[in-house]
Amino acid sequence: MQRSTNRVDTGTGHVVVIGGGIAGLAAAHRLLATGLRVTLLEATDRLGGKLMTGEIAGTQVDLGAESMLARRPEAVDLARAVGLGDRLQPPATATAAVWTRGELRPMPKGHVMGVPGDPAALGGVLSPEGLARIAQERDLTPTAVGDDVAVGAYVADRLGREVVDRLVEPLLGGVYAGDAYRLSMRAAVPQLFEVAREGGSLLAGVQRIQQQAADRRQTGPVFQGIDGGIGTLPDAVADAVRAAGGEILTATPVLGLTRATDGWDIRTDTRVITADGIVLAAPAWSASTLLAAESPAASVELAGVEYASMALVTLAFRRSDVAATGALDGRSGFLVPPVDGRTIKASTFSTHKWQWVADAAPELFVLRTSVGRYGEEDHLHREDAELVDVSLRDLAEATGLAAKPVDTEVTRWIGGLPQYPVGHLTRVARIREEVAKLPALRVCGAVYDGVGIPACIASAHRAADEIAADLAGEIIATPTLVQGTRSEAGQ
Template sequence: MTAGQRGAPSSVAVVGGGISGLTAAYRLRRLLGDQVTITVFEASSVLGGKLRTAGLAGRPFDVGAEAFLARRPEGVALADELGMAAELAHPARFSATVRAGGRTVGLPARTVLGVPASAAAVADVLSAEGARAVAAEAGLPGLVLPRDDVSLGRLLRARFGDELVDRLVDPLLGGVYAGGADGLGLRATVPAIAAAIDAGAASLTAAAAAQLPAKPSTAPVFATLVGGLSTLVERLSKEAAAEVRLGMPVRELSRRAWGGWRLTAGAAAPAHAPADAVLDVDAVVLAVPAPAASRLLATVTPVAATAFAEVELASMAVVALALPPGTELPQASGVLIGAQERRRDGRPFTAKAFTFSARKWAQHSADGAPVLIRGSVGRFGETQVLRAADEELARLVRADLAELTDVAAEPVDTLVQRWGGGLPQYGAGHVERVARIERAVAALPGIEVAGAALHGVGIPACIATADAAARRLVGR
């Protein structure tokens, strides 16, 4: 379809310049051709959202998202479509570890986000008592899930006990959502497990086993781009050929009486708004965090605005360390750390995870290069640690690294990147909440929503929502 065809919009505003917004802009350009005017509004001074590649010791290094699931097709397919397939990289053959019960052990393989297919799969992570609780789960009374949803943590604790959640499930979820199992819903977080139970699986163990292949797949789980994920942002922006307005948050969104939409943008509401602060367009894609979407939709569709307002957010920070060349790291891709784990002095760890980037990615492992590491900080509801100044936060993370690995080398470069409200929490009922949003928005002409607050926080999920939003907009 081209812009000249009947019903196609001739002007579209995309609100949000992260991966979702840029994918939507790119897909609209491909679907509608050169004659449609696409304007991207981004509140910050740079495009990319949580995809950000910075310079660390003179090397490109991702300080937001570092990779995406390669076994989900959207990220790899988009890179291929953009001519970037040759730039894809996959992790080296080092396994991840987890700090469990005061020991660092290999991350169990046969689980679904920590839900085990058998007690043997997680025996190394648990105490003897914890392993017995997991083994007993298959013999508990059969499961019938509530129609709406249930807290993932509450269900797992009732079936397996606390230890599996604290030592394995929560560290895994902390890396994805910066939240724990108790605050997340089963159906949005582990939908395959919920579907298996709905289909008749008698236990969580059986539901997990049904999702896992008999033989482990040799296909890589994750992928990234050798020059950093900002190269994807740059390519999308170029191919979208949109007018980009940086530092221009959209303050108001309203329907025009004669059709289409009016956007008012700017950091504040001046007495006499400049001409470029108001834009009339035929259609809009909202690809912004839940609070911004709620605010913009408040007078347009209160139902969707209320549902967006129910999505809570977690903040986090990445502490990037460049250690001197030759610094020895553990033979692992990284380590996850549960909230219940303690240092030798009894204090909690500041970091929730480390990625040994120099081990994990070939592009960071060249001879003579600085040894690059990422430390992640921040869980939902735990804001005190993020109040520390950058220098103090880096000191605390380095102390954790030394305790976990005996690596205490002085960094040659350090960078702290904070992500305030960066990760939406998929609480119980999230699937129904998103359904309310999408029904309400579908009733409005010429507007669509996309982004991490809907159907997944990862890059492929965001790409999928953006692609679907663009196609629906054109299809209307």
């Protein structure tokens, strides 16, 4: 028996946002500031996507993304706009290490996504042969890059595979859970791509990037967290959306989109909602399905986007047990190059990195490990207890930590991170070109302009502004940010 649907006519100036991750929420927030009416539909019973808090030993912690780039304004500005400005917090320490060649070694300073400006800082991380290979770089002829090139392939050609395997891979793996030898330099590290296009020495190019940054005299932290967790940001944005008159419906999957004479019909499992415009802030596979009928070309392109899955293992120890072993120092954590053959790819010492975690649980030491890279997802099929055990074994070998945790939590992010292979930006351009042929429909999210929180928000703002302009029939001024219900004092 087919379920009957009720067609709900909401009038004009109405935009439906499909997807309740940070991109969808940011799009809804932006649209409301232009005076449009907004309904946000989220298929699951939770908002926030990969931003999520939970509890470990009774303490609230992030179980997804834990920080946001502060040198881009979008995420910090949104947090302030929704009343979280007084809760922004830089890392208490950002002294990271690399677990390689059997030891924890300081992360070399002065690099761009692992590509060094000063090879002298790489002793111990690279072998003598690897350092000698870097010394040959200035005598090499320029490497052609064309319209795009894989980060790993280019850096290996210029500086040798050791730089990629020991430094670039673990850093890019932390951002994309990807393979440096597949990832697009143009999409993932555009600064390096511009250097590569100029030709000449990569080392000299990295030094120029560093000097330009010094000349700009950038101050303030590179990254920011939020007291209580980055996972509190989606709820704060949702509160602001509701306060401004927006409607948010969770557990409401969208089953189809159909163009109507006066806009769009959005079919859920209980009704049909009419809208003048749509912002599609869903993962690529979902967007592909929803666009199959109205934009087959965009649907095919979206279906080709691959994803990596990963798991986070959060562990809480008695702080006295950790101190007794002398296992952990003041580091914020460490990265693990895949070439070393370990299971975990990184560990973050949350109690050291975030003062709010240390203050919230003074008797505990909280840390987490991450498992899973693109093409290496067998580990994710293990039971939770197995992932905890393998994390403890790797931690013990890396740090000497012998304490037993008092609580554990395993969070799986299946299909969590879209991959940006060579040519990704060209694919994105084709998707947007096809989608733009549809009336008042735009796409946004981690698939398009970057997987970081600021990039997702910027993508959402672009989509919202274009929809608003479409519906207004002209380009509109940048809207005023919608204020949240939380005050800057955290009330």
